[in-house]
Amino acid sequence: MTSAAIDRATRALPDLPRDEDGPVFREPWEAQAFAMTLSLYDRGLFSWNEWAAALADEINIAQAAGDPDTGTTYYRHWLNTLEKMIARKGVATIETQHRYRDAWDHAADRTPHGAPIVLRPEDFPPSA
């Protein structure tokens, strides 16, 4: 991943939280979501224009529903956009995404505190 790619992304996304050097993140998951999006862009799954439009839609929906839009929720909208984009591009349906989310929840539940959380096949419910 080149810094030029990141520069292009920050130019295409004017509302991205940033400081003078570039993007900033409040929590690690925000950086993970950003990194996944950058990788998918790099693979040509979408253009930044397409991404920016989808993210704007997501933010509009949230604002209509009363989101205060103080900047603290930016990456929540980003994550919603990413999930929908992944479904729309046929990579994985929302149902599949939920299955994996629930499996990770199961993995966390059975992992003692202090140990690394690893996803195993048995974390998924048996298929019907």
Next chain:
Amino acid sequence: MTDHDHHHDDHSELSETELRVRALETILTEKGYVDPAALDAIIQAYETKIGPHNGARVVAKAWSNPAFKRALLDDASKAVGTLGHVSRVGDHLIAVENTPERHNMVVCTLCSCYPWEMLGLPPVWYKAAPYRSRAVKDPRGVLADFGVSLPKETEIRVWDSTAETRFLVLPMRPKGTEGWSEAQLAELVTRDSMIGTGFPKLPGAPS
């Protein structure tokens, strides 16, 4: 009912958001859309841009204020709480002080309780299981790998988080910083110095 009556469940906990992010990462990796190493590299490039980095402020304050330092070593959760940025990692935090006689190093970074709010993100190598086991058996060798050499007579103590404790290493204040403000001192405090795998920056060294 005191604080000590409060017990967390003994299993791991991930927030709804963290679960969703892990789900996507697993799916995209399995389908070959992303390479976890490439994701790590992007995140690592931003490691200093994630989270509030409270730890450096705490260390700088301890260096300049002896009363705060005593309070920090006595009860780090309480002392950090007085600074007004109590977060979930504020619970059960223990500060361990480096001295010429003893160097402290923290090894638990694998689980979901790593105090990134205080320390910033852990380095990628730090999450590797072999590191953890080697750090316990051969801490001096691991430190040498990171370019940290300590006098032979300095004892190295390795701390492993339990279910309810996280550690913050209080590094030694660099020489040549007499009269520095807390803000100036905080600039010298690195993530690695707070997990004991590095030293603070030296005054005048390029940042």
